[in-house]
Amino acid sequence: MSNHHTSPATGPVIRTVGLTRHYTRNKQTIEAVRGLDLEIAPGELVAFLGPNGAGKSTTLRMLTTLIAPTSGTAEVAGFDVTKDRAAVRRSIGYVGQGNAAGHQYRGRDELLSQARAHGLSRRDARARTEELLEAFDLTEHADRPVSRLSGGQRRRLDVAIGLVQEPTILFLDEPSTGLDPQNRVNLQEQVRRLNADLGTTIVLTTHYLEEADALAGRVIVIDHGRMIADDTAAALKSALGDLVSLELASPDDALAAARRADRLPGAQVSVTGTRVDLRAPFGRDAAPGLVADLATAGTPVTRMEVVGPTLDDVFLNLTGRSLRETNQTDQSDQTDQTGNELEGEAA
CATH class of the missing domain: 3.30.70.2470 (Protein-tyrosine phosphatase receptor IA-2 ectodomain)
Incomplete structure (x- = not known):
């Protein structure tokens, strides 16, 4: 697993200045992301942590060129997300919240066609496909239709598809949603390995406190579209005490x-x-x-x-409310509507 793409970036691989996204719903302006200033260095593993509807997924969608910023700028791998969308897309892997694979296709075929779409020769596409099937423990399930895979297998296939072109930067939007605890641990292990062994820069969104705590070298807490904290999980907790x-x-x-x-x-x-x-x-x-x-x-x-202290205590201290409770009470229609609204615009 070598031949990472090179890019003109010498400093941060992700940089945003005043990144903002507004949209209108029922004649009201919703401020999904407000003035985000961010720098992420090569090889970092960063978790965006916050409740549903906080602006985490919207931020990822802007960074992956799926939606355009209302204002502000963002560069990924040295390329501007609005002016150089194709170059950004060539440099990144992206795993969204929905399943990436077509339900009637076989997992192996999905990976092969993705590899070919990224310009790999037939032989290289086959080798890459087998490598990923093995890495994600999917070899024995590879010839089943995707609709017959379990939730955990499907999610692992999504991540494998996101890695076909060996991106230097991988974006994971709520990677563990819908997974049972065992599969969640497995997926976290894969993410950790990608970061540690291959030096892949990984940015993930999560509202699972344990996931942010277990995985991320750096936690960025987002609430109501604003970044309210940015540090290691250990430092955020020890500052609270x-x-x-x-x-x-x-x-x-x-x-x-x-x-x-x-x-x-x-x-x-x-x-x-x-x-x-x-x-x-x-x-x-x-x-x-x-x-x-x-x-x-x-x-x-x-x-x-x-x-x-836990990260929930940190969130409570920062916002006056518990992230656990926010997520339970907030299985937020806001997220669905936001998501649908934004997907509609991105399409």
Whole structure:
């Protein structure tokens, strides 16, 4: 798996300046993406994390030339997404949310025809097809019609189709949606391998917190069309800090303990009855000293629990709402309508 495409890009492989996408629905202007400034270096694995309807898929569709920006600019692999659409498409692989393969076709035939469409000779197309079928554990299912494949097999075939021309940059829109946990783990493993072994730059959208956490070297949190955070998952979490819960003998003790806990740098402290919750960077390290300090002061802690921060805690801290709850309540008609609206425009 070599012969990656070269491109004129020497700096970032993806760069956007003020990237914006508006569309009109029922005479109202919807701001799907608002002023996105972004740089992604070669070989990065980046997750766009956010609730349904946040603007993640719209961003990917602009970067892959499926829809045009309303304003702002984007370059992918050194090519402008509006002026050099064909060059962008030659440089990338894209796996959308829908299935890429025709239902009546066989998986092997789909891969072969994609390889030929990308200019591979018959012999090279056959070799590439077999290589991908093996890599994605699809060889024994390759001669079935796509309609008879399981959801997990179909999704793996989608990713294989996106990789036919060995792109230097791969875009994955919600790659794990509809997969069972086992297949989700398998797909994540494939993505990790592509990035680590081949140096493929990978940009994926997800609303699965665990997926962003497990996969991405870098997490970009998007909400209401804006980028609200951009860092490694570890850095986003450690900046927020661990949650330390202390149980005390009485409400008065809890208030006294809260006053002491307040002195910790960067601490957010709340009291509920006999319980003190404190979130602080390196809370885990500070907790034993705080417990000893409280015992000395005559307000001993009866129970302590320390929980490391999750990306959901980060999202909650940034937006005031939980991403998990947002995704459950929001199986958003907004996404469907947005998606359909945008697909209609892109077609």
